Amino acid sequence: xxxxxxxxxxxxxxxxxxxxxxxxxxxxxxxxxxxxxxxxxxxxxxxxxxxxxxxxxxxxxxxxxxxxxxxxxxxxxxxxxxxxxxxxxxxxxxxxxxxxxxxxxxxxxxxxxxxxxxxxxxxxxxxxxxxxxxxxxxxxxxxxxxxxxxxxxxxxxxx
Amino acid sequence: xxxxxxxxxxxxxxxxxxxxxxxxxxxxxxxxxxxxxxxxxxxxxxxxxxxxxxxxxxxxxxxxxxxxxxxxxxxxxxxxxxxxxxxxxxxxxxxxxxxxxxxxxxxxxxxxxxxxxxxxxxxxxxxxxxxxxxxxxxxxxxxxxxxxxxxxxxxxxxxxxxxxxxxxxxxxxxxxxxxxxxxxxxxxxxxxxxxxxxxxxxxxxxxxxxxxxxxxxxxxxxxxxxxxxxxxxxxxxxxxxxxxxxxxxxxxxxxxxxxxxxxxxxxxxxxxxxxxxxxxxxxxxxxxxxxxxxxxxxxxxxxxxxxxxxxxxxxxxxxxxxxxxxxxxxxxxxxxxxxxxxxxxxxxxxxxxxxxxxxxxxxxxxxxxxxxxxxxxxxxxxxxxxxxxxxxxxxxxxxxxxxxxxxxxxxxxxxxxxxxxxxxxxxxxxxxxxxxxxxxxxxxxxxxxxxxxxxxxxxxxxxxxxxxxxxxxxxxxxxxxxxxxxxxxxxxxxxxxxxxxxxxxxxxxxxxxxxxxxxxxxxxxxxxxxxxxxxxxxxxxxxxxxxxxxxxxxxxxxxxxxxxxxxxxxxxxxxxxxxxxxxxxxxxxxxxxxxxxxxxxxxxxxxxxxxxxxxxxxxxxxxxxxxxxxxxxxxxxxxxxxxxxxxxxxxxxxxxxxxxxxxxxxxxxxxxxxxxxxxxxxxxxxxxxxxxxxxxxxxxxxxxxxxxxxxxxxxxxxxxxxxxxxxxxxxxxxxxxxxxxxxxxxxxxxxxxxxxxxx
Numbered sequence: 001x002x003x004x005x006x007x008x009x010x011x012x013x014x015x016x017x018x019x020x021x022x023x024x025x026x027x028x029x030x031x032x033x034x035x036x037x038x039x040x041x042x043x044x045x046x047x048x049x050x051x052x053x054x055x056x057x058x059x060x061x062x063x064x065x066x067x068x069x070x071x072x073x074x075x076x077x078x079x080x081x082x083x084x085x086x087x088x089x090x091x092x093x094x095x096x097x098x099x100x101x102x103x104x105x106x107x108x109x110x111x112x113x114x115x116x117x118x119x120x121x122x123x124x125x126x127x128x129x130x131x132x133x134x135x136x137x138x139x140x141x142x143x144x145x146x147x148x149x150x151x152x153x154x155x156x157x158x159x
Numbered sequence: 160x161x162x163x164x165x166x167x168x169x170x171x172x173x174x175x176x177x178x179x180x181x182x183x184x185x186x187x188x189x190x191x192x193x194x195x196x197x198x199x200x201x202x203x204x205x206x207x208x209x210x211x212x213x214x215x216x217x218x219x220x221x222x223x224x225x226x227x228x229x230x231x232x233x234x235x236x237x238x239x240x241x242x243x244x245x246x247x248x249x250x251x252x253x254x255x256x257x258x259x260x261x262x263x264x265x266x267x268x269x270x271x272x273x274x275x276x277x278x279x280x281x282x283x284x285x286x287x288x289x290x291x292x293x294x295x296x297x298x299x300x301x302x303x304x305x306x307x308x309x310x311x312x313x314x315x316x317x318x319x320x321x322x323x324x325x326x327x328x329x330x331x332x333x334x335x336x337x338x339x340x341x342x343x344x345x346x347x348x349x350x351x352x353x354x355x356x357x358x359x360x361x362x363x364x365x366x367x368x369x370x371x372x373x374x375x376x377x378x379x380x381x382x383x384x385x386x387x388x389x390x391x392x393x394x395x396x397x398x399x400x401x402x403x404x405x406x407x408x409x410x411x412x413x414x415x416x417x418x419x420x421x422x423x424x425x426x427x428x429x430x431x432x433x434x435x436x437x438x439x440x441x442x443x444x445x446x447x448x449x450x451x452x453x454x455x456x457x458x459x460x461x462x463x464x465x466x467x468x469x470x471x472x473x474x475x476x477x478x479x480x481x482x483x484x485x486x487x488x489x490x491x492x493x494x495x496x497x498x499x500x501x502x503x504x505x506x507x508x509x510x511x512x513x514x515x516x517x518x519x520x521x522x523x524x525x526x527x528x529x530x531x532x533x534x535x536x537x538x539x540x541x542x543x544x545x546x547x548x549x550x551x552x553x554x555x556x557x558x559x560x561x562x563x564x565x566x567x568x569x570x571x572x573x574x575x576x577x578x579x580x581x582x583x584x585x586x587x588x589x590x591x592x593x594x595x596x597x598x599x600x601x602x603x604x605x606x607x608x609x610x611x612x613x614x615x616x617x618x619x620x621x622x623x624x625x626x627x628x629x630x631x632x633x634x635x636x637x638x639x640x641x642x643x644x645x646x647x648x649x650x651x652x653x654x655x656x657x658x659x660x661x662x663x664x665x666x667x668x669x670x671x672x673x674x675x676x677x678x679x680x681x682x683x684x685x686x687x688x689x690x691x692x693x694x695x696x697x698x699x700x701x702x703x704x705x706x707x708x709x710x711x712x713x714x715x716x717x718x719x720x721x722x723x724x725x726x727x728x729x730x731x732x733x734x735x736x737x738x739x740x741x742x743x744x745x746x747x748x749x750x751x752x753x754x755x756x757x758x759x760x761x762x763x764x765x766x767x768x769x770x771x772x773x774x775x776x777x778x779x780x781x782x783x784x785x786x787x788x789x790x791x792x793x794x795x796x797x798x799x800x801x802x803x804x805x806x807x808x809x810x811x812x813x814x815x816x817x818x819x820x821x822x823x824x825x826x827x828x829x830x831x832x833x834x835x836x837x838x839x840x841x842x843x844x845x846x847x848x849x850x851x852x853x854x855x856x857x858x859x860x861x862x863x864x865x866x867x868x869x870x871x872x873x874x875x876x877x878x879x880x881x882x883x884x885x886x887x888x889x890x891x892x893x894x895x896x897x898x899x900x901x902x903x904x905x906x907x908x909x910x911x912x913x914x915x916x917x918x
Contacts, residue, residue, distance in 0.1 A: 001277060021277055028276075037196035038189020042347040042397070043429040047845035050347060078189035091187035095179055098811035101819065102648025103186030103193075104347035104397030110187055126587050129853040136845060138347050138398050139648045141822030142853045144815055 006071050010034060011080025022068050027051045029067035030077060038078035038107045042136070049135035052108035052115075053077045059115040078107035081114060089152050090114055097148035101139035109135045113149055122153045171666035173657055174874055177811035180653045181670060182646070194367035194394035195351035195426045202353075203232055205415045205425035206279035207408070208269040208286045209434065210261035213295035213838025214308065214504040217259055217288060220269060225285040230278040232419045234286060235270040239414060242383030248373065248405050248509070250471035252311050255381050255410050261290070262308055262469035263506055264839045265434025272415040272423050295504035295838040299443065299466035302501035308469070313502045315467050315474045318482045320767030322554045323493030329449040329457035333529040337446070337522040338905040340832035341466075342439040342823075344511050345850050348397015350407045350435050351426040354416035361388030362413045367396040369403045371643045371673060372680035381410045382417065386675075389413070393673040399647035400823070401510030402436040404685055405472050433843035437472045437509030438833060440465040440500065442481065442518035446526045449493075454536050456545045458493035459486040459526075459554070463519060465500040465508070472509030474500045479621060480515030482767065486554045487523035488565050488614040488777055489545040494554035496767070504838045510685055512823060513884040516615035521906055524611040524889035528896065538893070539573045542612050547777075556768035562867040562877070564803050565777050569612060571801035571863035572779035577608070578797040578858070583785055586794075589854060592785050593792030604785050606796075609893025612779045613885035616772040617878045618688045622762045627692040628679030630671075631659065631700035632750040633708065636742025638663055640700070641671040644681035644693035649880060650812040651689050655697050657809065658873075662701035664728035665741060679754065687776065687878025690808060695755035695873040703751035711745050712737065758871060774869055778802040778882035780821070780890035783857075786898040791910030793829050795857045795891055802861075805869040805877035817883045818859045824887025826851050828895075832907050 003019040008029065015034050027044065030036045030053070040050035044063045051062040054076040062077075082088045090113050093099070100106055109132065116123060116131040123131070128149050137145065172178035185191040222234040237244065237258035244258070245251045257268050269286050273279035296305050302313045352366030361384055368374050371391050379389040396403065408425045415423040427435050442465050449458040463481050467474035482498030511517075531538040546565040552558050583591070584601035591598040598604060619625035630641040640659055646652045656668040671677065681693045705725050712730050713720040722733045728741045761769040783797040798821050807813050830849045834841040842848045868875025888906055896903050901916050 001275070021275065023277060031196070032198075032276075035198075036189075037192075040193070040347070040397075041195055041349065041426065043845050045429065045844060045846065048347065082188065085188075087184065087187065091184075094187045095183045098177070098815050100180055100183050100186050101650070101815055102346070102348065102396060102398040103182065103191055106186050107189035110189075126589055130589060133852040133854045136347065136850060136852065138345055138400070138823075138850060139819045140815055141818035141820075141825075141851070141859060142856050143818035143859055144811075146853070 004068060006068060008067065008070060008075060010036065010075045011077060017067065020067065024067050025063050026065040026067045026070050027062035030062060036077050036079050040104055040107060042104060049112060050105050050108040052111040054111065054115065059112060078111055081110065088114065089155060093148040093151040097144045097151055099140060099144040099148040105135060105137040109145060117152060122157055171660055174661040174808055177809055178653050178657050180650060181656060182652060192395050193348050193397050194365065195348060197353040197365055197394060197424060199353060199355060199422035201421050203272040203274060203419055203421050203423045204276040204279045205412060205423050206271045206283040207267050207411060208283045208288065210257065210264060210266040210268055212261055212290055212292050213264045214293040215261050215290035216293060217257060217261065218291055219289040221287040222269065225271060225282040228278065228282050228285060230274040231271060231282045233272040233415055234282065235414055235418060239418065240381060243380040246377040246381055246406055246410065247471055248473050249475050252309060253470040262504055267411065270411050270415055272419055297503055297505055297838050299464055299501050299503055302503050308504060309502055315471050315500045315502055316478050317497065317499040318479055318763065318767055320482060320494055320496040320554050322556060322768065325493065325495050327449065327458045327493040330452045331450045331530065331533050332447060333526060333533050334447045335526055335529060336904060337444045337525055339442040339518045339521055340907055341441045341835060342511060342827050342831050343433060343833050343848060344400035344402035345848065346398030346400055346402055349427045349429060349432045352394060352408060352412055353422055353424040354412035355422040356416050356420050359388060361390065362416055364391045364409060364413055365394040366391065366409055367394050367403060369399050369645045369647060369685055370683035371645060371675050373683065374406060374409055375675045377406055378409050378413055382413055391675045393645055396645060396647040399684065400512045401514065401685060404510045404683060405437055407435050429845060430843040433840055434506065437507045439511035440467060440477055440508040440518065444519065444522040446522055448526045448530050450530055454534050454541045454544045456489055456491050459491050459496065461485045461496040463498040466503055466505055467500045468503060468505045468507035470507045472507050474509065477515040480615060481519045483555050483771065484516045484615055485519040485523065487520065487527065488547045488612055490547060490551050491554050496554065505835055506840060512820065513615065513881050514686065516613065516885050517888065520613040520885045521889045524893065525904065528893050539569060539610050543569050555763060555771060557770045557772060559775065561774050561871060562803065562805060562869045563775065563777065564865045564867045567865045568777050568779050568801045568803050571865065572781050572799060573610060575799050575862035578783060580783065580796055590794060592787040592794045593790060594854060597790060597792055598787045603789055604787050605898040606785050607894045607897035609782045609890045609897055611886045611889035611893055613882060614775050614777045615881055615885060617774040617776055618686055618691060618757050620760055620772045622760055624756060625682040625688065625692065626754050626756045627681040627696040628752065628754050629693065629696035629700040630678050630750060630752045631704045632748060633704050634748035637667055637669065638665050639669040639671055640697055641678045642681050642693050642697060643673045643675065643678050644689050645673060645684040647684050649816065650809065651693060653812060654690060654694055654808055658694055658697045659701050662698055663705060663741065664726055687881045690876055690878050691872050692755055692757065696753050698873050699753035699755050700751050703753055704749050707749050707751065708741065708745055712739060774871065774877065776803050776877045776882050778886050780886045782890040782894040784891060784894040784898060786895060786913065788899050788913060791912065791914030793895065795825055795829065797857050797860065798887060799860045799862050800883060801863040801865060802879065802882055803877065804864045804866060804879050805872055806866050806875040807864055808874060808876050813864060813879055814861060816879045817861055820880060820883025821859045821887045822851050822856055824884045825856065825891065827906055828888040828891035829908055
């Protein structure tokens with residue numbers, strides 16, 4: 001297997017990837033080489049959104065990006081959202097609204113919702129449904145997740 | 160001992176309140192360690208070689224090339240299994256690795272361990288297995304007469320229920336045949352885990368599962384090790400829904416680790432996951448209902464045939480449920496019901512949320528609507544007239560002694576105001592049948608409602624003693640609870656803390672890891688049983704600790720034991736002479752272990768009669784749908800539900816269970832099916848196996864949680880996970896029938912079933 005050493009910029013820090021197989025996806029490298037397992041591996045074919053990360057600010061499935069193709073980009077994972085272990089408002093709302101069950105879809109949804117609300121501070125329900133329709137959840141039926149989004153929007157507009 | 164002056168109640172949520180999940184912060188931050196997140200130094204990666212045939216004889220397995228690849232550390236076959244060659248949840252009939260014959264598509268044949276996951280995949284591809292394909296037995300209706308495809312035969316179980324007068328009939332008779340397709344649990348976290356060799360020659364396994372101790376029994380047997388040399392720890396579970404009740408990669412991981420002496424990790428990808436666990440049984444069901452002209456049910460006849468696939472898994476219990484609850488939650492004085500589950504070369508089927516009751520509920524509710532139409536009665540009224548209540552007798556002869564607020568469930572759901580929905584042509588395109596760009600002409604769309612009622616048993620049945628165990632330790636004022644209950648997302652960890660707080664009045668409750676080495680079995684996280692069984696064990700262990708604390712205080716302070724109370728962390732005597740903080744009341748640690756058993760049940764006799772079940776839970780759903788009859792497309796707008804819950808222990812978690820359970824019923828109604836052709840699953844991805852998204856899911860409105868306490872249950876609470884998945888599917892199909900006038904006898908309802916119905 002042909003390997004290559006390169007550097008990725010993740011959550012504001014440079015990470016060395018030593019002799020990685022060039023076929024490894026960004027998801028593989030984040031999880032197995034960089035100790036960042038927050039992006040999840042529910043389908044590894046771009047259908048479920050559990051591996052959602054931001055690549056240069058664009059919401060992406062890390063499983064569909066070759067890691068070596070992400071050289072030179074700014075990558076943000078769920079681990080890089082909050083400052084120093086503090087919860088973001090979306091994370092707090094997930095807890096408050098009861099949006100977490102097994103939690104496997106949760107990190108991807110947190111990233112996707114931050115992306116949505118950064119673009120539209122108070123989206124209509126249908127906009128939220130469409131924006132999150134690429135994030136599968138099998139536990140919740142989405143009711144508490146949509147509630148969490150509304151909660152964040154309400155709290156942001158109140159503050 | 161220090162006397163305290165103030166009465167303390169700091170407000171950490173107790174039983175009945177919406178306590179936050181103890182694992183919530185880690186889960187939202189991406190720090191929670193799921194079974195696919197594990198890592199160890201010197202790690203190897205495992206890969207499974209699987210059968211591409213549904214039925215074939217294995218002629219030869221050539222591992223030489225695979226073994227010669229750089230980075231490959233082991234290639235194992237059935238010859239390398241040191242202990243029992245077969246495992247099974249109830250019946251030990253499934254090979255760890257197929258030796259001479261494969262019986263389903265995707266059956267494991269060989270294993271590889273390598274130093275990189277891609278190396279492992281390439282090595283797996285280099286293992287040359289020579290097969291002689293055999294004709295697969297794929298029609299469940301032919302299985303009983305066909306040549307056996309397994310030494311144990313093709314009929315896994317037949318259960319006959321004969322109740323009352325088998326010759327009884329009545330003025331109105333309706334008959335129907337129904338079918339349920341194969342549904343997948345489709346949990347998000349794929350099968351994964353890690354095994355490490357331990358110093359004593361045993362093995363440590365970290366895995367996502369539903370029942371640690373049942374895993375240990377089977378793994379130890381296959382490894383030829385005593386149980387205490389197999390230590391299994393629950394790794395973070397990404398959903399379960401029944402699919403993790405059977406072993407998947409457990410023994411394989413341990414074999415590779417034992418063989419290489421190194422930690423081995425395995426993670427299924429989604430296509431492998433679809434063949435790596437059991438599914439919901441496909442069913443074919445014939446029914447005939449007899450009723451008086453006033454709608455009183457007189458007799459139900461039914462013949463149920465479930466396809467168990469290649470191995471037994473939990474089929475024996477699934478068919479028992481399907482058969483026992485075949486007549487629905489109604490008073491039925493006469494019944495003639497036979498349920499059979501057979502072995503075929505289709506994918507193995509086993510546990511999935513609702514467990515047999517889902518299949519028969521789809522059929523009995525269709526029959527009730529058919530009967531209502533024949534009687535010109537309102538379907539809800541027909542159900543109300545026949546609804547079970549406490550004191551009524553089931554078709555198994557069992558008298559319901561616990562709570563059965565069925566009429567209340569019906570009334571609460573049916574009387575809830577209909578949703579305030581925009582007219583079809585005012586709906587956003589995304590919310591029209593089929594989504595944006597599909598339904599061109601809103602004027603053809605028809606809207607209708609449907610209603611359904613369902614029930615099932617809680618806890619294990621037929622004489623099985625599925626006890627749970629828990630340890631409570633009080634030390635320096637801190638409480639640690641140890642229980643092997645598998646947390647799969649349902650929120651038992653939250654509940655365990657709430658119960659311990661309730662019993663001991665201490666806010667800080669530490670939960671030790673769920674593992675086999677430190678505590679006895681908790682039983683399975685299934686059958687809506689853990690709130691009751693492991694909740695009961697935690698409660699009993701806490702009460703035992705409380706009892707010992709009070710004894711010590713009574714002895715030291717010279718007061719009567721029955722004059723002492725423990726409330727909110729303070730021990731007080733009724734006469735006011737003692738008032739001491741629990742943290743300061745005792746010197747050394749106090750530890751108590753409790754085993755909780757439910758009241759015993761009985762096996763069913765040759766007529767299917769007996770007190771086989773502990774308790775029952777009921778739910779109703781009302782669905783509102785829009786249908787485009789020309790394109791066969793559907794939009795489910797609203798699911799309103801009411802459920803018999805005994806008592807709500809955590810309102811937020813209860814809502815989550817009901818919304819999530821309803822979603823899986825929506826999926827079965829209109830979209831979810833594993834397409835199996837000649838035994839081969841054709842849609843092994845989320846591209847082709849569709850589960851509801853945010854755009855598919857309707858609003859779920861909970862009309863009422865009916866709180867009639869269950870006398871036997873801790874805190875009076877019934878399990879709540881499964882009922883929402885049972886009545887949701889038939890409510891949607893009832894609405895589709897009302898909208899289209901079609902019979903729609905099969906789920907999932909596909910576009911062609913509506914647009915191109917067979918006449």
